[in-house]
Amino acid sequence: xxxxxxxxxxxxxxxxxxxxxxxxxxxxxxxxxxxxxxxxxxxxxxxxxxxxxxxxxxxxxxxxxxxxxxxxxxxxxxxxxxxxxxxxxxxxxxxxxxxxxxxxxxxxxxxxxxxxxxxxxxxxxxxxxxxxxxxxxxxxxxxxxxxxxxxxxxxxxxxxxxxxxxxxxxxxxxxxxxxxxxxxxxxxxxxxxxxxxxxxxxxxxxxxxxxxxxxxxxxxxxxxxxxxxxxxxxxxxxxxxxxxxxxxxxxxxxxx
Amino acid sequence: xxxxxxxxxxxxxxxxxxxxxxxxxxxxxxxxxxxxxxxxxxxxxxxxxxxxxxxxxxxxxxxxxxxxxxxxxxxxxxxxxxxxxxxxxxxxxxxxxxxxxxxxxxxxxxxxxxxxxxxxxxxxxxxxxxxxxxxxxxxxxxxxxxxxxxxxxxxxxxxxxxxxxxxxxxxxxxxxxxxxxxxxxxxxxxxxxxxxxxxxxxxxxxxxxxxxxxxxxxxxxxxxxxxxxxxxxxxxxxxxxxxxxxxxxxxxxxxxxxxxxxxxxxxxxxxxxxxxxxxxxxxxxxxxxxxxxxxxxxxxxxxxxxxxxxxxxxxxxxxxxxxxxxxxxxxxxxxxxxxxxxxxxxxxxxxxxxxxxxxxxxxxxxxxxxxxxxxxxxxxxxxxxxxxxxxxxxxxxxxxxxxxxxxxxxxxxxxxxxxxxxxxxxxxxxxxxxxxxxxxxxxxxxxxxxxxxxxxxxxxxxxxxxxxxxxxxxxxxxxxxxxxxxxxxxxxxxxxxxxxxxxxxxxxxxxxxxxxxxxxxxxxxxxxxxxxxxxxxxxxxxxxxxxxxxxxxxxxxxxxxxxxxxxxxxxxxxxxxxxxxxxxxxxxxxxxxxxxx
Numbered sequence: 001x002x003x004x005x006x007x008x009x010x011x012x013x014x015x016x017x018x019x020x021x022x023x024x025x026x027x028x029x030x031x032x033x034x035x036x037x038x039x040x041x042x043x044x045x046x047x048x049x050x051x052x053x054x055x056x057x058x059x060x061x062x063x064x065x066x067x068x069x070x071x072x073x074x075x076x077x078x079x080x081x082x083x084x085x086x087x088x089x090x091x092x093x094x095x096x097x098x099x100x101x102x103x104x105x106x107x108x109x110x111x112x113x114x115x116x117x118x119x120x121x122x123x124x125x126x127x128x129x130x131x132x133x134x135x136x137x138x139x140x141x142x143x144x145x146x147x148x149x150x151x152x153x154x155x156x157x158x159x160x161x162x163x164x165x166x167x168x169x170x171x172x173x174x175x176x177x178x179x180x181x182x183x184x185x186x187x188x189x190x191x192x193x194x195x196x197x198x199x200x201x202x203x204x205x206x207x208x209x210x211x212x213x214x215x216x217x218x219x220x221x222x223x224x225x226x227x228x229x230x231x232x233x234x235x236x237x238x239x240x241x242x243x244x245x246x247x248x249x250x251x252x253x254x255x256x
Numbered sequence: 257x258x259x260x261x262x263x264x265x266x267x268x269x270x271x272x273x274x275x276x277x278x279x280x281x282x283x284x285x286x287x288x289x290x291x292x293x294x295x296x297x298x299x300x301x302x303x304x305x306x307x308x309x310x311x312x313x314x315x316x317x318x319x320x321x322x323x324x325x326x327x328x329x330x331x332x333x334x335x336x337x338x339x340x341x342x343x344x345x346x347x348x349x350x351x352x353x354x355x356x357x358x359x360x361x362x363x364x365x366x367x368x369x370x371x372x373x374x375x376x377x378x379x380x381x382x383x384x385x386x387x388x389x390x391x392x393x394x395x396x397x398x399x400x401x402x403x404x405x406x407x408x409x410x411x412x413x414x415x416x417x418x419x420x421x422x423x424x425x426x427x428x429x430x431x432x433x434x435x436x437x438x439x440x441x442x443x444x445x446x447x448x449x450x451x452x453x454x455x456x457x458x459x460x461x462x463x464x465x466x467x468x469x470x471x472x473x474x475x476x477x478x479x480x481x482x483x484x485x486x487x488x489x490x491x492x493x494x495x496x497x498x499x500x501x502x503x504x505x506x507x508x509x510x511x512x513x514x515x516x517x518x519x520x521x522x523x524x525x526x527x528x529x530x531x532x533x534x535x536x537x538x539x540x541x542x543x544x545x546x547x548x549x550x551x552x553x554x555x556x557x558x559x560x561x562x563x564x565x566x567x568x569x570x571x572x573x574x575x576x577x578x579x580x581x582x583x584x585x586x587x588x589x590x591x592x593x594x595x596x597x598x599x600x601x602x603x604x605x606x607x608x609x610x611x612x613x614x615x616x617x618x619x620x621x622x623x624x625x626x627x628x629x630x631x632x633x634x635x636x637x638x639x640x641x642x643x644x645x646x647x648x649x650x651x652x653x654x655x656x657x658x659x660x661x662x663x664x665x666x667x668x669x670x671x672x673x674x675x676x677x678x679x680x681x682x683x684x685x686x687x688x689x690x691x692x693x694x695x696x697x698x699x700x701x702x703x704x705x706x707x708x709x710x711x712x713x714x715x716x717x718x719x720x721x722x723x724x725x726x727x728x729x730x731x732x733x734x735x736x737x738x739x740x741x742x743x744x745x746x747x748x749x750x751x752x753x754x755x756x757x758x759x760x761x762x763x764x765x766x767x768x769x770x771x772x773x774x775x776x777x778x779x780x781x782x783x784x785x786x787x788x789x790x791x792x793x794x795x796x797x798x799x800x801x802x803x804x805x806x807x808x809x810x811x812x813x814x815x816x817x818x819x820x821x822x823x824x825x826x827x828x829x830x831x832x833x834x835x836x837x838x839x840x841x842x843x844x845x846x847x848x849x850x851x852x853x
Contacts, residue, residue, distance in 0.1 A: 016845065029778075032852060034293075069286065076290055186297050189329025189342055192290045 001055030001149070003046040004111040005079065006102055006132070007039040009063060009070040010122040024218045025092055035070040038117025040077075040184035041177035046115055047078045048182065049149060055112075056080045060105050062098055064088045068200065075195035076187035082200040083109075085208065092123070094214035099131030104208040107136060111172055113154065118143045118176040126176075133174035141167045145180040262586045265608040266674050266683055268758060269722045272715070275772075278765040279347070279582020281574065282773065284853050288351050292853070295355035298328060303359040310361055310484035313476065315444045318365060318484070319399070326396020330356070331370050335378055336593035340391030343593055350526045350581045357530025360652055361484025367527055368440035368485075369393070371520045373400025376449045376461060376512050379599035380504035385463060389447060401445035403436035403464075403490045404513055411665045414459050414510050419452040419492060421460065423499070430454070430462060430502065432470070432495040440659075442473045442488030450490065450497075451509050458507035462497050470495030481651030504599075515603035520660045521613040522584070525577040525620030528656055532570050532627040535649050537848030539563060539631045542638070542646075544844060553634070560840035561833075562634060566627045567843050567850060568789040568836075571782075573616075573623040575762035580612040611673045614666040615755045621656035621663060628653040667751035668744065671729060674754070675740070678733075689730030692723055701826035710771055711764055711783060714790055717827060718761040721797055724824045725753045728801050731817060735808045746807055749800040756793045763789055781842045781850050788835040798825040 011017060012032040020027045035043075046057045059074040061067045062085035071082040085101055106114060114136070119126035133140035141147075144167075146157035155168050156175060187195075205212060233248065235241035249256045263277050284292070302324055303310070309317040325331050333349040335341020342348075349370075356363045374393045377385055392398035409416030419434025432452050439448070448464045448471075464471060474489035504512055540563060543554035553559045587605035591598060606613075628650045632639035639646040657663045678685035706712040729750045736743055763786040770779035801821040809817055842850035 016847065030846070030852075069289075072286060073290060073293075076294075186294045186301075186328055187290055188327065189291060189294065189333065189344070189348075192287050192294065192329075193342065193344075195290075196287065 001049055001053045001113065002109065002111045003050060003055060003057045003113045003115065004106050004109055005039065005042045005046050005057060005059045005074065005115040006106075006128070007043065007059055007061045007070055007074055008036045008117070008120045008122075008128075009033045009061065009067045010036045010120055013037070013121060019221050019223055023220050026221065028091075033066055033069060035073050036117050036120045036122075038119060038121070038177055038179070039115075040117075041179065041181045042115030042117055042175070043074050043077055043079060044182045044184040045147060045175075045177060046113070047185075049113070053149070058083060058109055058111075060102060060109075061085070062087060062101055062105075063090045068202075071200060072195050073187055075198045075200070076191040077185055078191060079198075081198055084200060084202045085205065086202050087205055087212075092218055093212070094216050095123075095125045095127040096131050096216075097212050097214045099128045099135060100213070101205055101208060101210040102128065103132050103135035104210040105203065106132065113149065113172065114138065114174045116174065116176045118178045129174055129176040136172075136174070138172050138174050139169035140174040140176065141169060142176045143178045144175055145178045147175065147181065263583060264683060265583075266611040266677060268761060269674070269685065269725055269754070270683070270688055271722075272719060273761060273765060275765050275769055277583075277586075278579045278762065278769075279585070280766045280769050281578050281851075281853055282766075282770060284347070284351070288347055289853060291348055291351045292355055294328060295330060295352050296358075298325065298330065299355055299359045299362075303362050307360070307484075313443070313484060313486060315486075318362070318486075319444060321362065322365065322369065322396040322399055324396070325366060326394060331366070331374075331396045332394030334370065334375060335390050335394040336386075338593070339378075339386045339394065341394040346581050346585045346588065347578070349523070350578065353523050353526035354530040357527030358534040360531075360648065361482045363527050363530070364482045364485040364655075365399075365441055367520075367523060368402060369396075369400050369445075371523055372402035372516055373441065373445065373447070373449065375516050375519055376402070376503055377463065379515065379603050380461070380508075380512050381463075381599075384500065385503070389463060393447070398446040399441055399444055401439050401441040401448045401490070402516075403439050403448050403450040405436060405438050406434065407437050411662060413451070413513060417451060417453055417459060419450070420456060421452040421454045421462065421497075423454075424496070427499065429496045429498055432462065432464070432492040432497055434492050435474075436490040436492075438477065438487055438659075439473070439490050441486055442490055443476055443486035445486075448490055449503065449512075450492070451513060452492075454506055459509040460506050461503040461509045461512045463501040463503055464490075464492075464495065464497055468496055480654060481648070482655055511603075515607055517661055518603075518606050518610050518613040521617035521666065522577060522580055524656060524660045525573065525616030526581075528620035528624040528653075529570055529574045529577060531649065531653060532566070532573070532624045533849045535624075535627045535631040535646070536563070536566050536570065536843065538645055538649070539566065539627075539634045540843050540846075540848050542635055542644075544847075546636075546638075554844050557833075557837070559634060560844075561836050562630045563843045564788060564836035564839035565792070566630055567839050568785045568792070569623045569626055570849055571766075571785040571851070572759040572763050572789045573619045575766040576612075576619055576759045577616045579762045579765070580609060580616050583609050583612060611670055611754070612758070614661075614669045614673075615758050617660060617666050618663045618751075619755055619759060621653075624653045624656055664748070667748050667755075670751040670754050671747045672741075674729070675733060685726060686730070686733075689726050689733075692726055692730070696727070696820045696823065699823055701823055710776055711767055711786065713828075714760075714786055715764050715768070717790060717794060718757065718764050720824050721753070721757040721760055721794070724797060724801055724821060725750065725757055727820060727824060728753065728804050732804065732808060743807070746804045749804045753797055753800050756797060760786075760790050760793060781839065784835050784838045784842075785850075787830050788832060788839055791830045791832040791835065794825065794827040795829075798822065798827075801825060 012034045015031045018027040057079040058081050059079045060083045061071050116129035141156035143158045144156040148155045154173050157164050233245045235244045332341030333344040336343045404413050421430040421432050446466050450462050450464045470493045472491045477487040546553050591601045631646045632650050635646045638644045677683035767782035767786040770782040805817045
């Protein structure tokens with residue numbers, strides 16, 4: 001089984017996010033970068049499949065030099081090799097443009113399965129996996145929490161409101177992983193030391209013959225609104241307080 | 257660091273340190289960073305959710321977590337690869353230790369196991385002993401403990417030792433009798449490093465298994481904190497220990513005990529900074545959430561000053577400790593695990609930095625205690641109830657000033673080691689003292705010309721602080737000669753001056769490196785913390801110096817000496833309020849310690 005896992009490097013969910021001076025990107029100065037948590041489910045699933053059925057796991061990531069850290073983490077978890085598409089200007093790009101590049105890098109690897117996280121926790125677009133499936137001409141099973149692969153076929157379960165739907169397709173296929181698919185392992189220390197020696201190939205978009213074309217761009221980024229200060233209900237007696245509270249809830253909060 | 261000359265242990269006192277010879281956390285390799293992440297994820301994902309069970313001393317849970325830690329490699333960093341470990345550098349171990357340090361009681365179990373429980377075999381075991389014990393210890397399938405302390409053998413572990421070992425008639429066993437006390441991991445360990453006197457004379461170490469006939473452990477102690485760790489007595493009643501389980505050589509127990517403690521000391525410092533960072537995070541978050549007088553208490557100067565002092569102290573301890581670990585790694589470079597003399601060579605290399613190890617222990621544990629105390633204070637009444645983590649952090653921290661050598665013993669070690677080396681001519685402190693006495697009359701703090709660069713004044717004051725150490729320690733040595741050892745009050749103050757000199761210089765070196773790497777603007781918080789720390793410490797240096805001088809002299813002599821001390825430590829105060837406000841802003845912005853790697 002030849003498996004590719006695409007990973008995106010995103011700000012750690014604990015990071016304090018600030019909007020940069022241009023109003024359309026984030027200030028990256030103080031950010032700790034990590035592998036997109038949904039992509040970890042993909043890496044874990046790929047490692048489990050290869051353990052049972054044999055084969056090789058290649059991780060692919062696109063972006064500036066720092067993306068290598070996320071790829072190394074995947075190698076430390078147990079992936080066999082990595083491909084880094086180096087483009088310093090890719091963060092915040094049109095997901096379709098990113099998908100095009102990824103497809104170019106994945107195609108020559110001729111995978112049986114391509115994993116993605118169902119979305120990236122930074123921009124929440126959730127578009128790249130479907131676009132890659134389209135560019136590669138593969139079926140896609142999206143938002144999957146349970147997976148079986150046998151006899152050239154893949155069966156995936158997606159939870160839908162109170163029920164599940166089971167999807168089936170023949171390989172090769174693109175799978176986007178949802179929380180619940182598995183419990184990703186930590187990169188062990190022996191894994192970390194081994195990762196140093198695993199192959200990591202760097203390619204530029206030009207090497208891949210991928211031309212960057214963005215159809216959309218970020219217009220503005222807006223911070224969440226400041227929380228309005230609380231209000232103290234006035235009144236001497238319990239009755240007065242209750243009456244004033246009811247009045248506030250009705251007239252100002254408009255919830256009753 | 258390979259092409260640089262490695263500074264001597266204690267050598268920092270003799271003059272400025274080459275920044276290239278001072279390791280800083282900003283130089284972590286990618287592997288170090290990944291080790292930090294894995295350990296942090298393990299603590300958050302596996303340890304914290306089991307907190308209640310751990311605190312209730314659920315043996316099964318702790319054993320399972322130790323095995324998980326072993327599987328991840330978190331127990332084997334110091335164990336050579338051929339015996340099931342990873343044989344990593346000491347910075348890697350320091351990274352693990354710092355992050356595990358945020359796990360409360362589990363950190364104590366892990367620390368005792370990987371440190372004093374395992375390292376005696378790593379450094380002093382023969383091949384058979386290493387093959388037999390190390391793979392299980394590195395994997396966490398067996399847990400180790402260390403039995404040195406007895407009811408009457410605390411700080412005087414060798415002199416007070418009453419546990420006896422006698423060779424059996426058939427010569428196959430040592431028969432051990434005695435009782436070891438306060439043994440961490442006692443309740444659940446399978447192997448114990450036990451110290452005993454052979455024929456009431458030769459202080460030696462043995463590898464004792466729980467299943468050996470005559471070995472048992474007592475009831476759990478009821479402790480002030482770290483309640484999730486196991487602390488029991490180890491009882492030896494005609495315990496039969498096979499002769500091949502004698503560790504190293506007869507009568508060499510003290511060598512093992514002392515050298516392993518050196519490692520335990522800097523590791524304790526690492527765990528302490530981890531704990532302190534955790535408490536600072538709790539403090540910053542609480543201060544932002546808690547409103548009084550219509551605004552978050554984080555907006556009050558009194559609270560900001562606390563947060564800034566906590567951060568600056570952590571910065572000073574962290575800079576000192578990682579600098580020390582870097583020195584130890586440099587000293588160990590080139591000593592191969594395959595070398596038959598590995599243990600002796602490696603422990604000699606570590607022993608070279610015994611002064612730094614003691615500094616790390618005292619500084620780390622006292623910064624942690626300061627931070628958890630202020631953490632309780634910032635929480636107000638909520639800090640005093642067990643519903644919030646501040647209360648437990650406060651109790652858990654206290655043991656750190658006691659175990660691995662009390663802070664008093666460690667303070668005594670610092671001038672003790674320095675003077676020993678000076679006497680042997682290894683460290684030319686005496687010559688430096690003589691030279692200083694010659695210079696001091698001519699020296700005027702008003703005449704000093706400083707280069708026009710950031711932190712020039714701080715770098716200068718760090719050097720003057722060292723001179724003040726040499727001045728006071730030299731006069732004390734001259735005054736008391738061989739009897740100086742009986743002047744513990746003076747030695748404690750000299751130790752404090754040594755500790756703070758090292759800490760201040762470590763702050764300056766790290767900030768200068770940050771300026772070189774990031775530019776002044778981005779390195780601002782490093783500079784602010786350095787200045788804020790020194791602004792607190794420098795006035796204290798003069799107090800310690802004067803108190804020491806006043807105890808050893810009087811009249812005109814004393815006045816002359818005090819003029820000397822005052823000249824050396826003449827300090828132009830910084831605007832500490834502004835500095836600490838700037839640091840506090842960063843702490844609040846980052847929800848905790850302002851630096852990350």
